[in-house]
Amino acid sequence: MRAGGFDLGASCLAEQLSRHIRLSSAECQALARLEEEDRIYRRGSVVFAENEKPRELYVVRSGWLHSSVVLGNGSRQIMRFHLAGDVLGLSLLAFPLAPKTVTAVTDAVLRSFSRQRLAELFVEHPRLGAMMLALTVADRVALADRLASIGRTSARARVSSLLCDLFTRLRSLGLAGGGEIPLPLTQEEIGDATGLTAVHVNRMMRSLADDGMIVRNGHGNIRIIDEKGLCADAAYSDRTLIDASWLPEAR
Amino acid sequence: MRAGGFDLGASCLAEQLSRHIRLSSAECQALARLEEEDRIYRRGSVVFAENEKPRELYVVRSGWLHSSVVLGNGSRQIMRFHLAGDVLGLSLLAFPLAPKTVTAVTDAVLRSFSRQRLAELFVEHPRLGAMMLALTVADRVALADRLASIGRTSARARVSSLLCDLFTRLRSLGLAGGGEIPLPLTQEEIGDATGLTAVHVNRMMRSLADDGMIVRNGHGNIRIIDEKGLCADAAYSDRTLIDASWLPEAR
DNA sequence: CGCACCTTTGAATGAGATCAAAGATGGTGG
DNA sequence: CCACCATCTTTGATCTCATTCAAAGGTGCG
Numbered sequence: 001m002r003a004g005g006f007d008l009g010a011s012c013l014a015e016q017l018s019r020h021i022r023l024s025s026a027e028c029q030a031l032a033r034l035e036e037e038d039r040i041y042r043r044g045s046v047v048f049a050e051n052e053k054p055r056e057l058y059v060v061r062s063g064w065l066h067s068s069v070v071l072g073n074g075s076r077q078i079m080r081f082h083l084a085g086d087v088l089g090l091s092l093l094a095f096p097l098a099p100k101t102v103t104a105v106t107d108a109v110l111r112s113f114s115r116q117r118l119a120e121l122f123v124e125h126p127r128l129g130a131m132m133l134a135l136t137v138a139d140r141v142a143l144a145d146r147l148a149s150i151g152r153t154s155a156r157a158r159v160s161s162l163l164c165d166l167f168t169r170l171r172s173l174g175l176a177g178g179g180e181i182p183l184p185l186t187q188e189e190i191g192d193a194t195g196l197t198a199v200h201v202n203r204m205m206r207s208l209a210d211d212g213m214i215v216r217n218g219h220g221n222i223r224i225i226d227e228k229g230l231c232a233d234a235a236y237s238d239r240t241l242i243d244a245s246w247l248p249e250a251r
Numbered sequence: 252m253r254a255g256g257f258d259l260g261a262s263c264l265a266e267q268l269s270r271h272i273r274l275s276s277a278e279c280q281a282l283a284r285l286e287e288e289d290r291i292y293r294r295g296s297v298v299f300a301e302n303e304k305p306r307e308l309y310v311v312r313s314g315w316l317h318s319s320v321v322l323g324n325g326s327r328q329i330m331r332f333h334l335a336g337d338v339l340g341l342s343l344l345a346f347p348l349a350p351k352t353v354t355a356v357t358d359a360v361l362r363s364f365s366r367q368r369l370a371e372l373f374v375e376h377p378r379l380g381a382m383m384l385a386l387t388v389a390d391r392v393a394l395a396d397r398l399a400s401i402g403r404t405s406a407r408a409r410v411s412s413l414l415c416d417l418f419t420r421l422r423s424l425g426l427a428g429g430g431e432i433p434l435p436l437t438q439e440e441i442g443d444a445t446g447l448t449a450v451h452v453n454r455m456m457r458s459l460a461d462d463g464m465i466v467r468n469g470h471g472n473i474r475i476i477d478e479k480g481l482c483a484d485a486a487y488s489d490r491t492l493i494d495a496s497w498l499p500e501a502r
Numbered sequence: 503c504g505c506a507c508c509t510t511t512g513a514a515t516g517a518g519a520t521c522a523a524a525g526a527t528g529g530t531g532g
Numbered sequence: 533c534c535a536c537c538a539t540c541t542t543t544g545a546t547c548t549c550a551t552t553c554a555a556a557g558g559t560g561c562g
Binding site (some may be wrong): 437438439449450453454457469 | 508510511
């Protein structure tokens with residue numbers, strides 16, 4: 001993949017941003033300099049834990065992760081599943097201690113970068129700083145969607161909503177061949193993300209399958225049959241397209 | 252209020268940011284130029300509605316507002332209550348259509364500013380751009396806290412959590428004299444914010460009052476008696492302090 | 503004063519949780 | 533290659549927290 005004559009593969013952040021804006025070559029170079037090294041995390045391992053002091057931020061290169069908190073009563077809330085291109089650890093930009101734990105759901109590869117380099121990026125490439133803000137805003141809107149889903153919809157709609165979200169995001173990454181997506185999540189994880197118990201998630205998945213909305217092949221994949229119906233059921237809004245028309249000029 | 256020899260009163264954004272960082276005089280001036288005019292909204296009136304095309308962003312000067320969505324089944328989820336200093340309409344930086352409705356809970360005064368001026372701010376004062384990102388991140392973390400509260404805690408803990416959040420924020424604004432705070436919300440609004448029915452909110456408030464955690468005076472005010480207990484009950488974390496140590500140099 | 507809206511309380515109902523136990527599945531080491 | 537064990541899925545029965553429905557007080561505004 002190329003833009004402005006530079007190899008986007010050199011920078012995952014560049015790859016992610018160029019999904020929304022056309023990067024100048026100076027910007028590509030700056031993004032490549034920003035990034036440091038690849039880190040590999042095994043399935044189940046923790047990238048950083050709640051109340052730890054993370055030292056760096058990350059971009060997901062491959063794999064699935066999630067961020068979660070564990071409450072006093074022992075139950076866990078998963079805030080979000082993270083896929084390729086997502087930025088992790090942004091909370092480090094506002095708080096010294098991580099408010100949540102980031103865990104690898106599957107084996108995953110992350111690219112690290114530092115707060116300080118990001119600060120330099122804001123100075124040298126204002127447009128990229130503004131774009132980081134736009135992406136964070138989009139993330140916040142997605143979180144608000146989840147809040148509405150969990151706060152005000154039925155168990156079935158909550159599961160539908162999560163499936164729609166993952167399906168849409170995977171498709172935009174080119175990972176949803178013909179309605180079939182990987183779903184490397186346990187029902188317990190789906191429950192922790194939707195505020196339900198694993199048992200009830202099971203019943204809702206069954207109900208969706210019985211109604212012909214999805215097909216489960218039992219190997220960590222599902223096929224979305226009735227996307228329209230699923231989205232309508234879940235009151236799902238696609239938030240993958242970002243309006244970058246207001247950004248300042250590229251340098 | 253003064254910083255760097257310039258009147259902070261001229262800019263609400265400057266007032267808000269100077270709660271976390273020391274602004275240079277050039278930054279104060281830039282923030283003052285950014286802002287446009289005051290808008291007054293009557294109690295109950297809508298600042299912008301879901302799926303509208305808002306033309307500007309706002310900073311809250313005074314009053315309470317909330318942002319909410321209405322779902323297909325007619326129920327409403329309130330995402331957040333907005334107080335003095337909060338920025339509204341950031342979603343305009345990522346999406347052309349507003350994902351939520353912003354409504355004035357009490358009479359309120361807002362100061363407007365445009366996306367384009369904000370873009371200029373990123374170019375001229377990178378540190379302020381970075382600070383906008385930090386504030387947005389903090390906002391997102393607060394939203395994640397709400398998600399955990401609604402997804403994984405009891406009705407009573409959800410109400411406690413909301414009260415802790417409002418109490419802490421009002422106190423940091425100097426609006427919580429001796430544990431007493433204004434609470435200009437109907438129980439229906441509290442329910443829509445916590446994912447409960449108004450009837451059940453009533454019971455939970457009563458339960459909190461019976462246990463001596465709060466005292467209700469019935470005139471839109473409550474007194475927090477046992478802040479420690481309330482926060483512990485709710486697993487509440489204070490997110491008002493922001494770590495701005497990573498920001499680039501001021502100009 | 504009267505009306506609209508909000509709060510409060512009770513009783514019945516229901517969605518989802520909890521408890522329990524039987525299948526599936528898959529990874530590991532022999 | 534197979535046996536074993538841990539983990540995950542599935543299903544049933546029961547329980548509970550919050551909702552729903554209903555109706556009686558309050559409160560404040562025009």
